[in-house]
Amino acid sequence: MTDSLETARHPETLKRVCIEPLTRVEGHGKVTLLLDDDNRVRQARLHVVEFRGFERFIQGRPYWELPVLVQRLCGICPVSHHLAAAKACDQLVGVDVLTPTAEKVRRLMHLGQVLQSHALNFFHLSSPDLLFGVDDPVAHRNIVGLIQDHPEIAKQGVLLRKFGQEVIRITAGKRVHGTGALPGGINKHVSAQERDLLQADIDQVCNWAEGAVQLMKRIILRNPEYHYRFGAVDANTLSLIRPDGAFELYDGGLRVRGPQGDTLMDHQDCNNYEQLIQEEVKDWSYMKFPFLTQLGPECGWYRVGPLARVNNCDCFHTPLAEQERQDFAAAGEGRPLQAALATHWARLIELLHCAELIRELLADPDLQGTDLRLSGAMRSKGIGVVEAPRGTLFHHYEIDGDGLVTRANLIVSTTNNNQAMNTAIRQVAADYLSGRELTEPLLNQIEVAIRAYDPCLSCATHALGRMPLDIELQDAAGLTLDRLYRHPDGRLGRSPVLDS
Amino acid sequence: MLSREVSDVSAKPRVATASLCGCFGCHTSLLDIDERILQLVDLVDFDRSPLTDIKTVGDCDLGLIEGGVANTENLEVLRAFRRHCRTLVAVGACAVNGGVPAMRNALALRECLEESYVRGVGVYHPGIPRDPEIPLLLDRVHPIHEVVKVDYVLPGCPPSADTLWTFLTAWLSGQPIAFPYTQIHYD
Ligand code: SF4
Numbered sequence: 001m002t003d004s005l006e007t008a009r010h011p012e013t014l015k016r017v018c019i020e021p022l023t024r025v026e027g028h029g030k031v032t033l034l035l036d037d038d039n040r041v042r043q044a045r046l047h048v049v050e051f052r053g054f055e056r057f058i059q060g061r062p063y064w065e066l067p068v069l070v071q072r073l074c075g076i077c078p079v080s081h082h083l084a085a086a087k088a089c090d091q092l093v094g095v096d097v098l099t100p101t102a103e104k105v106r107r108l109m110h111l112g113q114v115l116q117s118h119a120l121n122f123f124h125l126s127s128p129d130l131l132f133g134v135d136d137p138v139a140h141r142n143i144v145g146l147i148q149d150h151p152e153i154a155k156q157g158v159l160l161r162k163f164g165q166e167v168i169r170i171t172a173g174k175r176v177h178g179t180g181a182l183p184g185g186i187n188k189h190v191s192a193q194e195r196d197l198l199q200a201d202i203d204q205v206c207n208w209a210e211g212a213v214q215l216m217k218r219i220i221l222r223n224p225e226y227h228y229r230f231g232a233v234d235a236n237t238l239s240l241i242r243p244d245g246a247f248e249l250y251d252g253g254l255r256v257r258g259p260q261g262d263t264l265m266d267h268q269d270c271n272n273y274e275q276l277i278q279e280e281v282k283d284w285s286y287m288k289f290p291f292l293t294q295l296g297p298e299c300g301w302y303r304v305g306p307l308a309r310v311n312n313c314d315c316f317h318t319p320l321a322e323q324e325r326q327d328f329a330a331a332g333e334g335r336p337l338q339a340a341l342a343t344h345w346a347r348l349i350e351l352l353h354c355a356e357l358i359r360e361l362l363a364d365p366d367l368q369g370t371d372l373r374l375s376g377a378m379r380s381k382g383i384g385v386v387e388a389p390r391g392t393l394f395h396h397y398e399i400d401g402d403g404l405v406t407r408a409n410l411i412v413s414t415t416n417n418n419q420a421m422n423t424a425i426r427q428v429a430a431d432y433l434s435g436r437e438l439t440e441p442l443l444n445q446i447e448v449a450i451r452a453y454d455p456c457l458s459c460a461t462h463a464l465g466r467m468p469l470d471i472e473l474q475d476a477a478g479l480t481l482d483r484l485y486r487h488p489d490g491r492l493g494r495s496p497v498l499d500s
Numbered sequence: 501m502l503s504r505e506v507s508d509v510s511a512k513p514r515v516a517t518a519s520l521c522g523c524f525g526c527h528t529s530l531l532d533i534d535e536r537i538l539q540l541v542d543l544v545d546f547d548r549s550p551l552t553d554i555k556t557v558g559d560c561d562l563g564l565i566e567g568g569v570a571n572t573e574n575l576e577v578l579r580a581f582r583r584h585c586r587t588l589v590a591v592g593a594c595a596v597n598g599g600v601p602a603m604r605n606a607l608a609l610r611e612c613l614e615e616s617y618v619r620g621v622g623v624y625h626p627g628i629p630r631d632p633e634i635p636l637l638l639d640r641v642h643p644i645h646e647v648v649k650v651d652y653v654l655p656g657c658p659p660s661a662d663t664l665w666t667f668l669t670a671w672l673s674g675q676p677i678a679f680p681y682t683q684i685h686y687d
Contacts, residue, residue: 075525
């Protein structure tokens, strides 16, 4: 099986191919492949090459700084970190239930976050691949090409993202690294004027979101065999769930389902995450490999994010998203969809759900309430879990009697997907690359599988983007046999035998 | 005088952007120019940037750097930007002074690594990753001016979209760069 591709037996006898840095992912990562003399892939690894050390350097800081400090992990989903930290701080200040205004404003903020991040991934990053094909010229396969060829789609993407950012600005104070959530509540409500501003656009936003789901369905139907097969990995799935089994992003219990859709755990209390999950360290990556303790490191790894969430939930409580979910479930013919590219479909169903739910929430007069913040008896430990755009996000803090942090543990969404992404690239390497000659479109397939997970290596690390491509083929002695690279204008170049 | 020199007068100015040890929030803020991005792609060509697939930074008129310098790879990217960009801008607190990631400078690097990979909650199979495939960490996080010469700084965490737009449009028109108070007012 593809798992055997994690570690080759005699690496010193194999050729090394390196894809570095990965392009159009958020963060710095690279993939190495080891090939034998017949170009068969013997080892494939996704390495995360960045480390920042938040868990240590926030020790000694006062707990109330956490929501504004820790969101600097990620400028793409800062609200998710802001809220996970705030939820942990709610426990620290002894508040189990927020005021209705605080809870609803926070939920609204988070819906804006998920909506903007999903729009960014689909329209700005992924749609060029999906619309133009993976072997479209590199110089054209980007947002500029999208603006030229499909100006209407590009404009809708930009404006959907803008709307999500405006929801964040109004609820959190500013678009990136806002300050809206406080331990025990929030610091401002949504005024009637601000509500009117958002309400003016929300119907249009719902229509565009609906259009995006239909667009993705048309893309899949153009070549269903490819879209359902590519990077398909049988995985356990983990996500938050409501008490009634419905889709949830802000607060709930944990559900785990097996690869066939059988429920392995349900409504688990997030406060017990330490008993449920452990993280394995591997020498070759700064990103750890989480697994379910009960199943062990071999079988206990899991997928999080849109694909996991839409597979895991029993229903959506908004009509349009629920209708789309039923179509999605039907496509799996009784099993959960496991294909990497089905993630884009699930992502857009979620985007539609966020738009519908924002419309519902905006009509709620509690947003204009003035009861913003509660406090209780201080506790020494707080755990906050939310569904960030890319999946389940865990924040865990402990404090001393002075309120200073003594211990912290963060498991970010992309880390939760570490093994799933590694397995997906091994699958693609075995299916499409093994035994063939090295070309850019072939290697790009590896990246397409990674991108479908929308990894935010920035959460553990940094940098969105279509970054450079430079692939070197070396023999066992480290001698470069072949080199494939992109010129600054996007053309591909090849320079054989560099260092002889 | 603040005028832009362009090698080929008929060509659009080329702009490159990169994130080093930052959170990508400064790039997010750049995207927050919203509809103005449709205008921007008419005014400039993007070189290496999150928005293109271009590998190495080519000769550019403007380079925007987010994030400080935390490892050997950051160093290489920053030096390549300085070599190829006529004007180099430090964007955001991390590039300007190291930002939040530089909070680790008060500690020994080993302590931070041990917290994550050895002593941390739920760590299985502890050990600090040291495979040759992952780049070496520097013992401190440096602001970019400690490594290369910087032409402009845009402070903020992140600088707002309007601040970035004011800068870009002034730079493109060759006008002196002046910001209204609201754009240099921080939280
Ligand atoms: S300055 Fe702020 S927004 Fe910019 S990269 Fe650093 S932490 Fe992120």
